Structure formats: structure tokens, C-alpha cells
Amino acid sequence: MRIKIIKNTLLLISVGLLNGSLAYADERFELNEIIVSGNYQDQTVEQLPKSIAVITAEDIKQAPSTNLAQLLSREANITFSDVSANGKFSSIDIRGMGATSSSNVVIMVNGVRLNTSDLAAPDLSSIPLSQIKRIEIIRGASGVRYGNGAVGGVINIITEPLNDISQYQLYAFTGSYDTQEYRASAQQSFEQFSLDAYISDYTTDGYRDNGQLEKKSARLGAQFYLTDYTTIKASITDYEDEYGLPGTVSQDRYSGNNSDRQHTNTPDDGGETEDTFYSLTTEIDFLDSGFLQINANSRDRTSTSILNFNPNISRQNQQFLIKENADSLDITHEIDFQTFKISMGVNANLTELLRNENGSDIPDQSARYTNDISDYSAFLITDFHPVDKLNINIGYRYNQFNLKQKKETYRQPVPITTDLVDQFGNIIGSFVETFDGGFITEGSSNETWRNYAADLGAIYNITPTISTYVSLSRSYRNPNTDELVLSDSNLHPQKGKHADTGFRFKNISNVEASVNFFFAEIEDEIFFGLDLNSGLKVNKNSEEKTERYGSEIDFKYYPVESVYLWTTLGYTHATFKETDAFVPLVPEITATLGAEWTPISSTTISLTTDYVDDQFDGNDLSNTQYSKLSSSLVFNTKIIYSIKYIELFAGINNLLDEVYATGKFSDTYYAMPDRNYYAGMSINF
Numbered sequence: 001m002r003i004k005i006i007k008n009t010l011l012l013i014s015v016g017l018l019n020g021s022l023a024y025a026d027e028r029f030e031l032n033e034i035i036v037s038g039n040y041q042d043q044t045v046e047q048l049p050k051s052i053a054v055i056t057a058e059d060i061k062q063a064p065s066t067n068l069a070q071l072l073s074r075e076a077n078i079t080f081s082d083v084s085a086n087g088k089f090s091s092i093d094i095r096g097m098g099a100t101s102s103s104n105v106v107i108m109v110n111g112v113r114l115n116t117s118d119l120a121a122p123d124l125s126s127i128p129l130s131q132i133k134r135i136e137i138i139r140g141a142s143g144v145r146y147g148n149g150a151v152g153g154v155i156n157i158i159t160e161p162l163n164d165i166s167q168y169q170l171y172a173f174t175g176s177y178d179t180q181e182y183r184a185s186a187q188q189s190f191e192q193f194s195l196d197a198y199i200s201d202y203t204t205d206g207y208r209d210n211g212q213l214e215k216k217s218a219r220l221g222a223q224f225y226l227t228d229y230t231t232i233k234a235s236i237t238d239y240e241d242e243y244g245l246p247g248t249v250s251q252d253r254y255s256g257n258n259s260d261r262q263h264t265n266t267p268d269d270g271g272e273t274e275d276t277f278y279s280l281t282t283e284i285d286f287l288d289s290g291f292l293q294i295n296a297n298s299r300d301r302t303s304t305s306i307l308n309f310n311p312n313i314s315r316q317n318q319q320f321l322i323k324e325n326a327d328s329l330d331i332t333h334e335i336d337f338q339t340f341k342i343s344m345g346v347n348a349n350l351t352e353l354l355r356n357e358n359g360s361d362i363p364d365q366s367a368r369y370t371n372d373i374s375d376y377s378a379f380l381i382t383d384f385h386p387v388d389k390l391n392i393n394i395g396y397r398y399n400q401f402n403l404k405q406k407k408e409t410y411r412q413p414v415p416i417t418t419d420l421v422d423q424f425g426n427i428i429g430s431f432v433e434t435f436d437g438g439f440i441t442e443g444s445s446n447e448t449w450r451n452y453a454a455d456l457g458a459i460y461n462i463t464p465t466i467s468t469y470v471s472l473s474r475s476y477r478n479p480n481t482d483e484l485v486l487s488d489s490n491l492h493p494q495k496g497k498h499a500d501t502g503f504r505f506k507n508i509s510n511v512e513a514s515v516n517f518f519f520a521e522i523e524d525e526i527f528f529g530l531d532l533n534s535g536l537k538v539n540k541n542s543e544e545k546t547e548r549y550g551s552e553i554d555f556k557y558y559p560v561e562s563v564y565l566w567t568t569l570g571y572t573h574a575t576f577k578e579t580d581a582f583v584p585l586v587p588e589i590t591a592t593l594g595a596e597w598t599p600i601s602s603t604t605i606s607l608t609t610d611y612v613d614d615q616f617d618g619n620d621l622s623n624t625q626y627s628k629l630s631s632s633l634v635f636n637t638k639i640i641y642s643i644k645y646i647e648l649f650a651g652i653n654n655l656l657d658e659v660y661a662t663g664k665f666s667d668t669y670y671a672m673p674d675r676n677y678y679a680g681m682s683i684n685f
Helices: 002-019 057-062 067-073 099-104 257-261 481-485
Strands: 051-056 078-080 090-094 105-109 134-139 153-160 165-175 177-187 193-204 213-225 230-244 270-285 291-306 320-336 340-357 367-384 390-411 414-421 427-435 440-465 464-476 496-509 511-523 526-530 538-539 547-560 564-576 588-601 601-610 632-643 646-653 661-665 667-671 676-684
Touching: 051 057, 051 511, 057 632, 067 078, 067 090, 078 193, 078 661, 090 105, 090 153, 153 526, 257 440, 257 667, 340 481, 367 440, 367 481, 390 427, 390 481
Parallel strands: 105 153
Antiparallel strands: 051 134, 078 090, 134 153, 165 177, 165 676, 177 193, 193 213, 213 230, 230 270, 270 291, 291 320, 320 340, 340 367, 367 390, 390 440, 414 427, 440 464, 464 496, 496 511, 511 547, 526 538, 547 564, 564 588, 588 601, 601 632, 632 646, 646 676, 661 667
8 A cells, every 4th residue: 555655656756857947956957966075075976886866955955854964865775773762872774774774874074984983873863963064975896986885885074164154053952752952053164264163962762661861062163275275174063872772572562552662671761972072184286287185084982881780780880881092094096187087095094993892890791892993095086088978987995804702701809820830841839819800801913904906987977867877886895893702703895886877857847866876786795694604693795695785766746936846766676685674673574755835935845755664673684483574654744934044843743653663683672662742943044
């Protein structure tokens, strides 16, 4: 029934596309958008041989989305999972990477990686939605430009000012589950420099019991225009939170009433985070000699949590601690020779990560892992035009990844007897020492992996409004530190081959559209599953290749000045190549329909419908053990009223009160919120 609804709605929109005759809002069309995170400065979407989506500030303002994961999932072949139902632990999947999506999709903020070196997904809740200026999404392999883990795709979230004007904003939000948010931001431009800052405070009790979240974030940035050709950017972003961990609900509770789905079996589980980013960027325009960018970044992250709380043990001795210090340096030089461009660069990433389990002084249980990571890369990308209307991209990246890991376990004080022997091996006495207790080394490993990524792509402009592209790529992903803690004896990097092609239609009768097709084959893909030798579940390389193919369709249409219609449709077929079993947690079909109506200039009403197909249980690699996670159809709506400097808004999420979940493991569910409401205002001056 739901598929029929979607097909009928798509048909109606398609009929409307054929009848359009006016053009009103080019700013909502994306093919003219400049890609800040693309291969080159000032490169438009239609110049990249990839499947691209751009979410503008206007899109964000009009969208009935209250968190970043929900906003991103409206794009074709992008889904999200949320294990706490409050946005704190949301992970984004592009093109069906499944349970390991957080390690196969790169997420950046202002060009700096948000991904961590462990299994933790990038924390999307740390980014206030109203501070985002634009979002750039590149679907598919992009390892040449972005390196390790750019397999399913890349998302760059831009919060930096996009112009040199002065502006200020006050923001207030309230909603269901006692949710409140307050924000203040400022951007001030002077003759030789500009400043920007924001501060945000957010609290919610959450939909689930023990699903509360309190978070604070702040940013201070500056741009210095030393000359007409030299700019220096500096920023510091700080984030901290406290949260509950409600866990999953059983099949019976998920099938029950709303109170059952809100229930938690872990009322005392939770944690807190402190995360600070420092960034310094220098940009120099050498005119005919090219453009140089030097970007230095540092990150300090501390996360403590308690899982499966035991009242018989002190909270201190149940803590799970992660401390990460990561420093990176990226140097890129681009030269434009008119007939072709060349971009070359080097990257260095150094990370120290400490992982503590079970407190610090429980004999034979307290354990810590120290990880030292050094990741070095060099890349070269060329972009040239052998003939009119044809553009060709070629790129290559070489990577060396070094990891030193040591495991230590806490041991209690014990007497140690040492024998004394003579030169003939005879025992002539002994003495007793006492080991004072503490951490002793249980094992260590040193790994060095060398990888490469490659791109070959071409774009042909059939007409001024129609173009087509094709690209071939190779990707790689190194195991992360958490995967190595619990793995088989030969865990190693995965590598993939990718092919993409598509067509783009630019502003034809107020229509912009794109159709994309893709194929990916990944060898040694890293999964959590049963080790046939030991009989234990561990992280291991898949013994068979995985195969993914599918398509994305995007339509944007203005039938009249006051109405904006859009739709995205994604199809992903993800299987293990030999057994034809489906990759868990990958829906085959996703679709979003959106409509915006502005009956008067001050008022806009928006409605979106999001459909996600059913999918196999996250722990069901064979597709035979557990029931499927059912499909969902969720409606969201929002109304905005603007008068001078004031903007008022209100909305309803899950309008039809759909029962749904974004994750399922061993027949337990991560239930999502019921129908909920929100309202707020912003003052812009």
C-alpha cells in the first residue's frame, strides 16, 4: 500500500514537471552551486563526475526537521539510525553501508573530519541546525580527495560565514518531551577582518525513559584579510553534554503501546562528552602560480559512559573512558592553466587514543588500550578539457597507515618467588618479592598498511541544460581501533571498486533533475560476525565480496511562484556476492516527497513524507535468524511566519503517529518518537 502511495505521488509530480513554464527560485536549484569541498576552489556541482546534493540555508530554514540526521535523510539513498531517539547517537548511511556506516561515510565540518578513530559515529548533535550555512553531499567513493573511509560518500557541513556582511541572531525553541533550546550568534565584518561566534544551550527529557540529553556548544571564529591575496582563518569550537542511554526495547514492548516503547531496561546507564576543535587555515592566491591552502587542526575529546549498570559496583569502577587527541595538517596547491587544472596535496594525521574499561583498579577486569596512529597521504588530481563540452578528471592518492596498539590489564599485588641458580643450573636459594599491583602489558601489536585510491571521470555537456557523466573509482578503509580490540587474527583493510554514471537536467521549464546509477564491489569488507575458527563473534573481513548497485533520482520544480515541489528516490541492492544474502540494515527503497506553499509573502507551509523500506536485522548476516525491521512512512510539517526581523515557526513531527524504528538487533528495537510538537522564534538583525 505504501509503495502504491509513493508511486502515485511521484506520478502526479512527474505530470506537473511536464507542465511547468515559469522560473522563480534559482537559489533552490543546486547545479549552479559552488562546491567548497570539491576537488577545486569555485567548482560547480555540474563540473563534478559524482552524484551530488546540496542543501542550502533556505532549504534548512524551510525543512520540517528538528535535527541534522533527519534533515540529511531526506536526500536520495541516505538513511540514519538513532539509538537514543534524541539525536545524540545518530549515524548516517549513504548507499547501503549498513551497521558499519560510521566508518564508511566521511562527515566533515568546515572541511575538518568529525569522524573519530574508534567506532563512535560522528556526533551530529554537536552542530546546531540554525548555524549551518550549507551542506554538500558527494555520494559514492571519494577516496582520492578525502582518503580513508570515503566509501559510501562524503558530507561537508559548513558553519563558517559565506559572506562579509554583519548579522546577528537570537533563537529560542521549545517542544515535546520538555525540550528547550536557546541560541545566540553574531557575525561582524570590519575592513581587514571579520569575527563570528555562537553559543547554544539545549535540554530534553527525550522520548525514551532515560533518554535525556543536555548539551552546550560554542564557537569563536575570525578571518584576517592580510592582503588582497592572503587570508588567515582561525576558530575554536567547544562542545559538552550529559546523556542517558535507554538501550533497546524487546519485540513485545515494541509491538505494545507507546508507554511500552518508551520503557528502558537500563535506567542508570549514561555518559558525558567534552569535545574541543582548534583550526587554523592560511589561504594564499598566487594568481597565475595557483592557490595554496594550509590547514592545521587539533581535537581533544573525552567521553565517559556506563553500560549495564551494576548496583553492587561503584560507578567509578564501571566507567568506560575514551580520551582522544588528534592533530592534522593538510596542504593543498591548485594551479589553473585554463585548459586544465591540477591539484596536489599532502595530509598528515596523528592520533593518540586511550580506551579504559571497567574502571581503574579491579583486578583482572580493569583494562586499558593505548593506540598511536599516524596516517600519511599524498594525492594528485587533474581536470582538463580536451575538446569543447568535455571535461575529464583523473586522480590518485597514496596512503600509509601506522597503528601501534597495547593492551594492559590491572593485576592485584601478589608475592613472586625468584630462584637463584649457580653456573651449573642448580638452585642454591630463593627470595620473595611482592608485586605492588597495577597495569601490566598483556599484548601489543604494530600494524602498517599501505593503500591507494584512484578516480577517472568525465562529464559531457550534451546541451547547455543537459549533461551526462561517468566515473570509475577505487576506495579503501582501514580497521578502526575498536574493531582491532575484538577481531580475528588477520583483520586488515577493505578495498572497493566503484562505477557511477548519470544525467543532469538544469532548469528546464522550472525543473531541475538528476538521475544517477552506481555499482560497487568491496573486497574484504569489515563486519562484526561469527568467526568459524573460534566460534566467537568478532570483527573480521568478509570471506565473500559484497556487491551494491542502485540509483538516485532528484526532482525540483516550481509550477508557480508560490509553490515548490521536490522529490528524491533511492534504490540500493546490497548483497554478499556468493550467497546472495542481503547486507543487514540496508533498505532497498527510500523516498521523500516535499511541498512548500507560500500563500502570502510572509508565510510558508511545508510538508514532507519520508518512506524507508524494510530491512534485515543488524545481527542477521545470513537473513535467516530474525524477523525484518518493518518499513516506515513518516509525515512532518512546519509553518513559518516572518515579519521584519522576526521569524516564528511551529511544526509537528511524525504527524500520523507512525510506529517505527531506525535500528534492530537480535529482535530488539531502537524505537523512535511518537507524534510530537515544537515551536520557536528567531530574531535576525
